[in-house]
Amino acid sequence: MAIPDAFITGLPKAELHLHIEGSLEPEQMFDFARRNRIQIPFASVEELRAAYKFSQLQDFLDIYYRGADVLRTEADFHDLALAYFERAHADGVVHAEIFFDPQTHTDRGLPFQVVADGLLAGMTSAEARYGVTSSLILCFLRHLDEAAAFTTLQAAEPWLDRIAGVGLDSSEVGHPPSKFARVFAAAGSEGLKRVAHAGEEGPPEYVVEALDLLKIDRLDHGNRALESPELVTRLARNGMALTVCPLSNLKLCVVGDAADHPIPIMLKQGLRATINSDDPAYFGGYVADNYRAVAPYLEREDLITLARNSFLGSFLPDAAVTRHLSAIDAFAG
Template identity: 90%
Template sequence: MPDTADSDAFIAGLPKAELHLHIEGSLEPEQMFAFARRNRIQIPFASVEQLRAAYSFTQLQDFLDIYYQGADVLRTEEDFHDLALAYFTRAHADGVVHAEIFFDPQTHTDRGLPFGVAADGLLAGMKTAEERFGITSKLILCFLRHLDEAAAFATLQAAEPWLDRIAAVGLDSSEVGHPPEKFARVFAAAGAAGLKRVAHAGEEGPPAYVLEALDLLHIDRLDHGNRALESPELVTRLARSGIALTVCPLSNLKLCVVGDVAQHPIPAMLKHGLRATINSDDPAYFGGYVADNYRAVAPYLDRRDLVTLARNSFLGSFLPDDAVTRHLAAVDAFAA
């Protein structure tokens, strides 16, 4: 991709899905201040600039500490609607035509909000985005892995009235010390309820966590998965299965999972035949939305790789086959 302007235009126009986006992680500093004012909440920052200066992370836990603090300004269905719509507005500009977004209900119920405040607000925002931009979307309920199994079961029970509008369950938050096996029973219950299953594994945790996610949680999609490359046998298994990996380059850089974008494993993943996808994770905190993540790795890929990544995003989605077929045709038509 030698011409930067040409590359940027190609990336922005390329139809794509985003499969790894924490909606609370799209809360921009300006929005945090606006919601704080609207809800009469004091936040420990004097300005947007001071808040942005606090976004200096060396590990996942550093980020999570400020992430949970920021989420406290979200108090009403209107807040969650507006948060979602702001994300979809940016996603639309980046060529996203379908998104499968995570939310963390325990972050909100543990501070006294009813489950439906977040769920109904987000679902309303998703509906507005489809009407306004034509972007389809699905909602994924994530369990916080630093909490216990009983809390996850309680969350799944609280979600029952909304399960017809929730596509999947996921597993996020502090990875190290909280292996996937901790949640095997609640993931089995979610699967029995007809939900798809995804999990963060192999970001900071070892390849063994990826194996547990596959064998004990029976995941349909792997979030991150970088450290799977440390095991040749695991790489072969992932390639043969065709399971999608939702990879987040700028997140990996910001959290020091990689030291430099030039060292990012996306090119190696594609070389090994893995169904890697590009996503933004928590874009307000990590410095870029999905097109920014494509641009970050574009110097190390060719145009065919970018098309493959876009195609993978639809192949790895939870859309029905007819919708995926239409999106793949649109990708190929754009690339041609």
């Protein structure tokens, strides 16, 4: 029996894997370009959407970085964040832990303050307007070197009391987690949580490095961990949350068809999988769309488990998690 759409959208959920720059919709890109007087190499929204055809991660990253160039002011980052939270709220998201890529912006001359203050203001506006709580995770770009990551961590110092953790994203293959072991140790010494993209295109060994060398608190993607039964056992025994992104996996050809997505296997093997939207403007859907993509291959109880996992895997305090789990129970009956 098909799971009603009202159940999918109404189910209280957290989003733990969202790149805020990846929520930049084509219409917004044109709006920001106009107000900042920037030329973009597309004649229309339709032409831009047509460019969102990717065969691998790098194809996406090339256009992602080009799009980010239209973000120039605190108001841009505020408006970008608020627009995301409006969509997330409509999808039943009540808490989000969002990634941002400061190096994408500081490398083109924007001060760290413009990015951080704009996003934090947008998050404050979203909580006041929609009641959605949120926190920031600063991601290092793995195609750059560790020295650049250290520079970014230093630049973030005045905002560390408002940043929940650090992450690792961008081109995975050829840039193993071990490359950033020292900067992650430094972040940990500042009391920051640690997450990392691993096992999306990179091998299971990257997941092991993220666990052993970066000491991660949460694993982003992690699909290829399934290639190692011992690694699956380790992740399951430790209750490590995996922030899985079905539509991203399909769009980037990590998975060939929704029917073949590993979410059902992950749940069967006891992994704490969660559903997230990654870069929704580029990959064709926000959180509810990602739930819909895999719902035909799951039971109602599986969706409840995924929603529960999203809070159990969050960095919220126990009292808040308990409240959210109770809200899921009340909703699901």
